[in-house]
Amino acid sequence: MSQPTILGLSTRTAGAMMAFxxxxxxxxxxxYEATHEQIAAxxxxxxxxxxxxxxxxxxxxxTLLDDYVQLGPTRELGLDHGGRVYRARKAGAPxxxxxxxxxPDGYSGNIELIVAIRPDGTVNGVRVVAHRETPGLGDxxxxxxxxxxxxxxxxxxxxLSPAAQPLDAWKVKKDGGQINSHAGATISAxxxxxxxxxxxxxxxxxxxxxxxxxTGASL
Amino acid sequence: MDLRAYRDIAWxxxxxxxxxxxxxxxxxxxxxxxxxxxxxxxxxxxxxxxxAMSNLASSLLRNFIPYEIRIPxxxxxxxxxxxxxxxxxxxxxxxxxxxxxxFIPLIVTNCIVLARIEAFAAKNEPLAxxxxxxxxxxxxxxxxxxxxxxxxLIGNGTLFxxxxxxxxxAHEIQVFGGDYPGFLTFILPPGAFFALGCLIxxxxxLEARRQxxxxxxxxxxxxxxxxxxxxxxxx
Numbered sequence: 144m145s146q147p148t149i150l151g152l153s154t155r156t157a158g159a160m161m162a163f164x165x166x167x168x169x170x171x172x173x174x175y176e177a178t179h180e181q182i183a184a185x186x187x188x189x190x191x192x193x194x195x196x197x198x199x200x201x202x203x204x205x206t207l208l209d210d211y212v213q214l215g216p217t218r219e220l221g222l223d224h225g226g227r228v229y230r231a232r233k234a235g236a237p238x239x240x241x242x243x244x245x246x247p248d249g250y251s252g253n254i255e256l257i258v259a260i261r262p263d264g265t266v267n268g269v270r271v272v273a274h275r276e277t278p279g280l281g282d283x284x285x286x287x288x289x290x291x292x293x294x295x296x297x298x299x300x301x302x303l304s305p306a307a308q309p310l311d312a313w314k315v316k317k318d319g320g321q322i323n324s325h326a327g328a329t330i331s332a333x334x335x336x337x338x339x340x341x342x343x344x345x346x347x348x349x350x351x352x353x354x355x356x357x358t359g360a361s362l
Numbered sequence: 363m364d365l366r367a368y369r370d371i372a373w374x375x376x377x378x379x380x381x382x383x384x385x386x387x388x389x390x391x392x393x394x395x396x397x398x399x400x401x402x403x404x405x406x407x408x409x410x411x412x413x414a415m416s417n418l419a420s421s422l423l424r425n426f427i428p429y430e431i432r433i434p435x436x437x438x439x440x441x442x443x444x445x446x447x448x449x450x451x452x453x454x455x456x457x458x459x460x461x462x463x464x465f466i467p468l469i470v471t472n473c474i475v476l477a478r479i480e481a482f483a484a485k486n487e488p489l490a491x492x493x494x495x496x497x498x499x500x501x502x503x504x505x506x507x508x509x510x511x512x513x514x515l516i517g518n519g520t521l522f523x524x525x526x527x528x529x530x531x532a533h534e535i536q537v538f539g540g541d542y543p544g545f546l547t548f549i550l551p552p553g554a555f556f557a558l559g560c561l562i563x564x565x566x567x568l569e570a571r572r573q574x575x576x577x578x579x580x581x582x583x584x585x586x587x588x589x590x591x592x593x594x595x596x597x
Binding site: 152155156159160163164167168170171174175178179181182185186188189277278279280290 | 397423426427428430431434435438439441442445446449450452453454456457460517518540544546549550
């Protein structure tokens with residue numbers, strides 16, 4: 144058997160590599176085809192689960208996740224890259240706004256929130272979507288990690304209303320407000336509280352504009 | 363291969379060549395994800411799946427893979443199968459997938475997976491290779507689980523937190539009651555090193571005791587096992 148030439152060897156191995164690549168890419172493509180609908184449905188379910196925690200499903204009758212306006216970068220909500228506002232309606236009348244908001248000043252980077260505001264400006268509920276606060280210390284802002292399961296910290300926002308309490312007073316107790324925070328972990332609580340106050344102010348100031356825009360419109 | 367050989371393969375993965383505490387391979391997921399039992403077991407089982415499947419695939423294809431390009435092909439196999447597991451988990455175990463996040467794709471870079479293909483599956487028949495992958499994966503999972511349990515218990519005072527993501531309706535166990543103040547160091551990365559150090563020490567102690575006993579009872583019923591060709595010392 145003669146010594147293979149460099150060209151012959153590289154052609155042969157490249158051919159083999161190509162064949163393996165094609166076969167395994169096909170496997171991945173097949174799996175993607177088989178799962179992508181289920182993945183989209185799971186992501187939607189996950190989002191709805193969070194939505195249901197801040198806004199009861201009998202409070203509205205539209206397809207909430209399809210009725211949204213797209214915001215560009217919005218400083219009031221801390222959204223550097225834009226975000227969405229979902230509009231809940233019952234029998235066509237405004238039933239609430241679901242705002243994506245970011246608290247940029249968490250202890251460890253951004254805290255992403257979803258804030259539900261009733262038409263009269265009252266906060267209906269707040270949930271943390273994503274955060275990197277210290278496990279066991281600042282992560283009580285997420286009710287899944289909050290040790291107090293009966294009345295989690297984030298529940299304090301439900302029912303806060305600008306009519307009963309001026310927005311300037313929505314602060315943690317350490318800053319002169321009325322929101323409790325855990326000793327030694329005020330920064331996470333302060334970041335969330337301030338972001339909720341900003342979101343409530345934004346929703347109050349832009350209510351007509353947000354509800355009036357066409358579905359899917361960019362503001 | 364007879365039954366004895368299969369038993370040796372399983373024993374290698376579980377104890378003698380355990381990836382976590384003997385070979386000390388694949389430390390990135392071992393240290394990063396073991397903040398709770400549920401995370402540890404989930405990532406461990408995903409690793410078992412990838413290891414068994416990639417060992418099987420590599421073993422089946424071993425006579426068709428040109429020797430010169432075996433490493434790229436092995437990596438291709440691992441990456442493709444990890445993608446399959448990643449997509450499947452995303453579709454059917456979505457909330458768990460959100461927790462494990464970037465660690466599932468990182469199975470590709472877990473050197474224990476490639477190490478077992480190169481050291482075992484490339485030279486052995488499919489059944490033995492699959493068993494080797496699964497046994498090594500389970501050995502790693504065992505270490506992950508014990509690490510996760512230690513860190514969760516000491517750091518947080520709970521066991522099985524997050525179980526509701528896998529089994530809806532199940533609840534975590536508050537071992538020390540709701541007032542446990544927690545021990546943050548064990549949840550943070552340093553705790554992973556402390557806990558792993560204790561595990562390695564414990565395994566070495568058990569092994570040393572076993573060998574001392576074997577020495578004090580000289581007429582061993584079986585001939586000592588031949589040196590394992592795959593038991594290269596970890597670098």
